[in-house]
Amino acid sequence: MPEDSQTISETVHAVAEGQLSSRQWVQACLDRIRDNEDIGSWSYVDEARSLERADHMDWLRKDGSALGPLHGCPIGLKDIIEVRGMPHGCGSPLMGQVSESNAVLVDALEAAGAVIMGKTETAEFAFLNPARTKNPHSPKYSPGGSSAGSAAAVASGDVPVAIGSQTNGSVIRPASYCGIYAMKPSAGIIPRIGVFEQSPTLDQIGLFATNLEDLGLVADALSVHDSRDPHSIATPRPFCLAGVQAEPPIEPNFAIMSLPYGQLQSRASKGGFSEVADALQGRVEILEAPPTFNQLIEVQRTIHLSEIFQAFDAMGLRGNSQLSAVLSKTLAEGESISSSQYEEALMARESLAAFFDNFFEDFDAILSPSSAGEAPLLSEGHTGSPIFCTIWTLAGLPALNLPVMQGEHGLPIGLQMIGRRRDDARLLRTARWFMTTLFDEGERQCFQNR
Amino acid sequence: MPEDSQTISETVHAVAEGQLSSRQWVQACLDRIRDNEDIGSWSYVDEARSLERADHMDWLRKDGSALGPLHGCPIGLKDIIEVRGMPHGCGSPLMGQVSESNAVLVDALEAAGAVIMGKTETAEFAFLNPARTKNPHSPKYSPGGSSAGSAAAVASGDVPVAIGSQTNGSVIRPASYCGIYAMKPSAGIIPRIGVFEQSPTLDQIGLFATNLEDLGLVADALSVHDSRDPHSIATPRPFCLAGVQAEPPIEPNFAIMSLPYGQLQSRASKGGFSEVADALQGRVEILEAPPTFNQLIEVQRTIHLSEIFQAFDAMGLRGNSQLSAVLSKTLAEGESISSSQYEEALMARESLAAFFDNFFEDFDAILSPSSAGEAPLLSEGHTGSPIFCTIWTLAGLPALNLPVMQGEHGLPIGLQMIGRRRDDARLLRTARWFMTTLFDEGERQCFQNR
Numbered sequence: 001m002p003e004d005s006q007t008i009s010e011t012v013h014a015v016a017e018g019q020l021s022s023r024q025w026v027q028a029c030l031d032r033i034r035d036n037e038d039i040g041s042w043s044y045v046d047e048a049r050s051l052e053r054a055d056h057m058d059w060l061r062k063d064g065s066a067l068g069p070l071h072g073c074p075i076g077l078k079d080i081i082e083v084r085g086m087p088h089g090c091g092s093p094l095m096g097q098v099s100e101s102n103a104v105l106v107d108a109l110e111a112a113g114a115v116i117m118g119k120t121e122t123a124e125f126a127f128l129n130p131a132r133t134k135n136p137h138s139p140k141y142s143p144g145g146s147s148a149g150s151a152a153a154v155a156s157g158d159v160p161v162a163i164g165s166q167t168n169g170s171v172i173r174p175a176s177y178c179g180i181y182a183m184k185p186s187a188g189i190i191p192r193i194g195v196f197e198q199s200p201t202l203d204q205i206g207l208f209a210t211n212l213e214d215l216g217l218v219a220d221a222l223s224v225h226d227s228r229d230p231h232s233i234a235t236p237r238p239f240c241l242a243g244v245q246a247e248p249p250i251e252p253n254f255a256i257m258s259l260p261y262g263q264l265q266s267r268a269s270k271g272g273f274s275e276v277a278d279a280l281q282g283r284v285e286i287l288e289a290p291p292t293f294n295q296l297i298e299v300q301r302t303i304h305l306s307e308i309f310q311a312f313d314a315m316g317l318r319g320n321s322q323l324s325a326v327l328s329k330t331l332a333e334g335e336s337i338s339s340s341q342y343e344e345a346l347m348a349r350e351s352l353a354a355f356f357d358n359f360f361e362d363f364d365a366i367l368s369p370s371s372a373g374e375a376p377l378l379s380e381g382h383t384g385s386p387i388f389c390t391i392w393t394l395a396g397l398p399a400l401n402l403p404v405m406q407g408e409h410g411l412p413i414g415l416q417m418i419g420r421r422r423d424d425a426r427l428l429r430t431a432r433w434f435m436t437t438l439f440d441e442g443e444r445q446c447f448q449n450r
Numbered sequence: 451m452p453e454d455s456q457t458i459s460e461t462v463h464a465v466a467e468g469q470l471s472s473r474q475w476v477q478a479c480l481d482r483i484r485d486n487e488d489i490g491s492w493s494y495v496d497e498a499r500s501l502e503r504a505d506h507m508d509w510l511r512k513d514g515s516a517l518g519p520l521h522g523c524p525i526g527l528k529d530i531i532e533v534r535g536m537p538h539g540c541g542s543p544l545m546g547q548v549s550e551s552n553a554v555l556v557d558a559l560e561a562a563g564a565v566i567m568g569k570t571e572t573a574e575f576a577f578l579n580p581a582r583t584k585n586p587h588s589p590k591y592s593p594g595g596s597s598a599g600s601a602a603a604v605a606s607g608d609v610p611v612a613i614g615s616q617t618n619g620s621v622i623r624p625a626s627y628c629g630i631y632a633m634k635p636s637a638g639i640i641p642r643i644g645v646f647e648q649s650p651t652l653d654q655i656g657l658f659a660t661n662l663e664d665l666g667l668v669a670d671a672l673s674v675h676d677s678r679d680p681h682s683i684a685t686p687r688p689f690c691l692a693g694v695q696a697e698p699p700i701e702p703n704f705a706i707m708s709l710p711y712g713q714l715q716s717r718a719s720k721g722g723f724s725e726v727a728d729a730l731q732g733r734v735e736i737l738e739a740p741p742t743f744n745q746l747i748e749v750q751r752t753i754h755l756s757e758i759f760q761a762f763d764a765m766g767l768r769g770n771s772q773l774s775a776v777l778s779k780t781l782a783e784g785e786s787i788s789s790s791q792y793e794e795a796l797m798a799r800e801s802l803a804a805f806f807d808n809f810f811e812d813f814d815a816i817l818s819p820s821s822a823g824e825a826p827l828l829s830e831g832h833t834g835s836p837i838f839c840t841i842w843t844l845a846g847l848p849a850l851n852l853p854v855m856q857g858e859h860g861l862p863i864g865l866q867m868i869g870r871r872r873d874d875a876r877l878l879r880t881a882r883w884f885m886t887t888l889f890d891e892g893e894r895q896c897f898q899n900r
Contacts, residue, residue: 060685065872068686084677102677110684111675224674225561227534227552234560235510236518422515 002028004449008073008160008214012113015072016061022072026054026115029074033117033158038139040132041153043079043089045118050074053115068113070221075109076153076162078146079119080126080196082106090196091122091131091146094322103194104226105163105205112221117159120149123383126165126198127308129324130383135177137411137447141375144174145383147206151178154208155448161209161218167199167304168393169371169386171206172416175401176370177384179412179447182208183215185240186422187396188233190219191226199307200230201346202300202393210446212435215400216240216428231396233422243425244432252364252430254284259368260294261387266373269413272405273369276415279438284367296352297387300394302337302345309334352395353421360420364430368392370414374407388416398424400431403447404439412447452478454899458523458610458664462563465522466511472522476504476565479524483567483608488589490582491603493529493539495568500524503565518563520671525559526603526612528596529569530576530646532556540646541572541581541596544772553644554676555613555655562671567609570599573833576615576648577758579774580833585627587861587897591825594624595833597656601628604658605898611659611668617649617754618843619821619836621656622866625851626820627834629862629897632658633665635690636872637846638683640669641676649757650680651796652750652843660896662885665850666690666878681846683872693875694882702814702880704734709818710744711837716823719863722855723819726865729888734817746802747837750844752787752795759784802845803871810870814880818842820864824857838866848874850881853897854889862897 002011002025014020030047057072079089082099083106089096106116121131123146133148135141136156143152147164151174154162164171166184175182184206192203205222209215223237256277265273277284309331312318318331369388376384392399398421401414417434419427435444442450452461452475464470480497507522529539532549533556539546556566571581573596583598585591586606593602597614601624604612614621616634625632634656642653655672659665673687706727715723727734759781762768768781819838826834842849848871851864867884869877885894892900 056685066686066688066875071686104676107675107677107682107684110677111687113686225557226554227557227560232557234557235506236516236521236563237561238516425516 004157004210005445007211008070008217011160012069012071012073016067018061022054022057022115023051025072026050026074026117029117029159032156036136036156036158039134039136039152039156041120041149041156041158042076043119043121043149044087046086049085050115050117057113057115068111069217070109071113073114073161074117074159075114076117076120076150076159077106078126078150078162078164079122080165081163082194083116083119086119089119091124091126092322094317094320101194104191104224105222106194108222108224114221120153120162122146123148124324124327126167126170126196127330128326128383130381134378135375135411137179138409140377141411142177142378142383144177144371144375146170147174148383150208151175151180151182154210155180155446157448161207161214164206164208165195166204166206166389166393167202168300169389171208172370172389172399172401172414173384173386175208175403176414177375177412179403180208181211181215181403181446182206182401183219184393184399185219185223185424186398188231189237189422189424190222191224191229191232193226193228197311199304199311201303201307201349204393204396210449212428212432213241213244216244219424238423238425240425240428243428246429248429248433251283252433253362254280255363255366256284256286257289257366257368258286259289259391261297264372264385264387265369266407268407269369269373269405272413273415276367276404276438290355293391295348296391296394299345299348300390302341303349305330305334306337306342349394356395356397356421360423364419365427366418368416368418370401370416374409374411374413392418395421397421398427400427402431402435404443454607454660455895457661458520458667462519462521462523466517468511472504472507472565473501475522476500476524476567479567479609482606486586486606486608489584489586489602489606491570491599491606491608492526493569493571493599494537496536499535500565500567507563507565518561519667520559521563523564523611524567524609525564526567526570526600526609527556528576528600528612528614529572530615531613532644533566533569536569539569541574541576542772544767544770551644554641554674555672556644558672558674564671570603570612572596573598574774574777576617576620576646577780578776578833580831584828585825585861587629588859590827591861592627592828592833594627594821594825596620597624598833600658601625601630601632604660605630605896607898611657611664614656614658615645616654616656616839616843617652618750619839621658622820622839622849622851622864623834623836625658625853626864627825627862629853630658631661631665631853631896632656632851633669634843634849635669635673635874636848638681639687639872639874640672641674641679641682643676643678647761649754649761651753651757651799654843654846660899662878662882663691663694666694669874688873688875690875690878693878696879698879698883701733702883703812704730705813705816706734706736707739707816707818708736709739709841711747714822714835714837715819716857718857719819719823719855722863723865726817726854726888740805743841745798746841746844749795749798750840752791753799755780755784756787756792799844806845806847806871810873814869815877816868818866818868820851820866824859824861824863842868845871847871848877850877852881852885854893
């Protein structure tokens with residue numbers, strides 16, 4: 001059974017060498033999933049299929065066939081990602097039919113040798129109504145949302161990696177609350193065909209892992225082009241794993257932007273954040289965000305609500321009594337957005353993307369909190385605010401959660417690092433420099449392994 | 451402008467270093483295409499789109515974005531492969547509508563940085579009725595079929611690589627006649643979604659190039675999984691480029707099988723073939739094919755004709771007056787095949803696959819002629835016999851054409867090398883050993899570059 005601190009590449013190497021079988025790896029994960037049942041990370045686990053697939057991966061090894069970068073590696077998928085033969089739950093009683101086809105990203109993972117273990121819990125339709133999942137560090141707290149189960153499954157060691165999605169802050173926020181590493185690659189790197197569509201303009205795929213190298217490894221496996229997805233880029237992909245492994249040619253430069261919602265940041269987060277800024281000394285500049293940034297939260301909201309209304313209208317689910325109150329209310333708000341408001345918001349988003357293309361001429365990365373602070377209590381009935389992710393997601397920038405801070409209740413808080421669009425490899429290179437320069441080996445472990 | 455003897459990797463490296471722009475590369479190919487217009491290799495060339503794409507690849511380089519293994523590399527596609535915005539000709543007056551989406555393999559090539567130049571001529575619906583294409587080595591002769599244009603375009607230096615398809619012998623045979631390298635990877639390595647379907651059981655994708663390394667490089671770029679294609683394998687792919695570059699751990703073993711149709715082989719081909727066998731000395735064994743092999747040509751025919759009838763029936767084209775005589779006759783024959791004959795043939799194919807899985811325990815590769823001999827005259831009105839490819843294609847084995855022999859009229863004849871299914875990397879490793887051990891550098895050049 002692999003150590004929690006082992007990277008996926010190390011374990012895959014052990015599988016390739018015959019020191020560990022994929023079956024043992026998968027069985028160990030199935031045991032962990034059962035032990036952690038109370039956390040409620042999974043909506044569906046297919047034991048038989050997972051073991052059969054593991055055996056097949058082991059057979060390929062014995063047969064001398066090609067091995068993949070994720071050979072025999074167990075993976076969890078947010079339950080808005082279709083897998084042939086598995087129920088497509090989407091966190092709603094309205095769904096749950098068995099999928100007839102795979103999402104494109106599932107094919108990509110399987111071609112790399114991964115073992116799809118099952119589906120992880122999601123907030124209702126990847127929006128705001130919480131999943132049943134608890135925070136693995138303290139069961140009274142929320143794991144965040146909407147990719148609650150994926151974050152909790154990785155944080156509790158069920159699987160070394162899980163896939164989520166982010167329309168606003170649904171990857172970076174739960175990673176922050178759960179104390180693990182996460183990456184939301186640039187928009188267009190991972191195709192969304194076969195993933196529940198909430199907002200075609202804003203939906204993006206992300207992933208959770210226990211270290212930066214695993215993020216790079218799995219991001220590369222996911223990085224395929226599908227021209228059916230209008231965002232998917234028809235050009236070469238950044239090589240993320242090489243990014244994690246590279247040394248920056250010169251020490252990187254960071255920016256911290258004073259943002260209109262900065263006052264929402266908790267005291268502990270503020271404290272941790274200034275410690276980091278101090279440690280970076282001359283390598284960080286604090287900038288006032290341009291005044292147009294004040295409208296960006298509203299711009300995101302206009303696009304998001306308008307598109308989520310259109311999506312549910314197209315599915316014929318508008319006004320359905322089995323939708324949560326928060327979603328129903330949102331759909332009503334979305335309906336009231338005029339097409340000119342919507343078009344104007346899309347244009348504002350375009351200029352934001354252009355602004356950032358210039359911005360990253362001068363800086364390697366932006367530093368931001370990943371969330372306002374620690375996870376909210378489950379009893380508060382929400383998944384926490386995504387606002388610290390909104391602008392970067394709106395611009396389609398690649399973002400990482402780095403689990404380096406701690407809050408008033410001893411719960412993790414993440415630091416967010418944001419890079420230039422489609423320059424995901426540089427972001428990972430910068431993050432690795434940042435982590436090895438500022439933190440010792442123990443501090444770089446994700447929260448639960450310290 | 452790259453030298454004809456340069457590999458794609460070498461030219462891509464020059465593009466990456468700024469010594470050559472993709473625009474120059476593409477423009478040089480467009481010029482060659484115009485110079486070679488008489489050969490009739492292309493059914494559609496999109497100059498504007500090609501140059502625009504080349505400029506985009508050059509811009510990505512200047513911008514410091516990720517570069518791909520085929521960055522800026524011009525590629526031709528057999529006109530049965532859909533490309534959004536290009537007419538889908540299929541070598542028939544019945545087709546020609548502009549495609550609305552890309553074949554999956556097109557997306558894969560573009561994600562690697564390739565520039566799709568246009569479509570190459572194909573025999574009618576990739577079957578037997580010849581394309582207008584001439585053999586680049588002598589215009590009285592056929593280039594073979596059905597991937598006539600792809601083979602001729604590479605043989606005449608229009609593009610360094612082109613994609614074709616093979617249901618029986620439509621890649622290996624034209625490569626043999628045109629004196630270039632070609633590879634038909636194992637069934638299931640390259641997905642067929644978006645490629646005209648003639649026979650779901652037998653259709654396979656292949657590629658043409660001027661050297662083994664380019665075959666490996668491009669095969670890797672094409673090697674993606676798409677679960678919508680029932681043949682597509684959900685497991686890690688062989689790493690073909692690494693195969694070409696590797697040394698075999700021990701000298702490989704070859705088999706030559708005496709096959710029921712051996713008497714069709716031309717005198718020149720027989721002569722060249724025995725020279726090769728002699729040169730391999732103790733490393734080759736000559737085996738009688740098992741008696742069941744006698745029926746295999748008929749088994750292939752039963753599956754092929756039955757499925758081609760079903761395909762045209764489903765398209766509503768059965769009995770259409772614009773189909774060629776040879777195709778109409780074939781459809782009528784296909785209609786007369788009973789479902790029990792068809793099922794029996796599918797079962798025979800399954801046992802063949804099992805036979806070969808065992809066979810390659812003892813041998814690295816099988817040697818076979820690629821075609822009976824030189825190309826037929828155009829005036830004969832056919833594209834030559836595919837029979838020397840039939841059994842290997844039926845079994846889904848990976849096959850290469852090596853342009854090492856010459857016929858009575860000075861035209862090229864290929865040697866075919868066949869490997870274990872899904873062990874394409876080993877086949878390329880073996881082929882590279884074979885070429886460097888038996889032939890000098892000049893002899894290894896493809897026919898037109900000697």
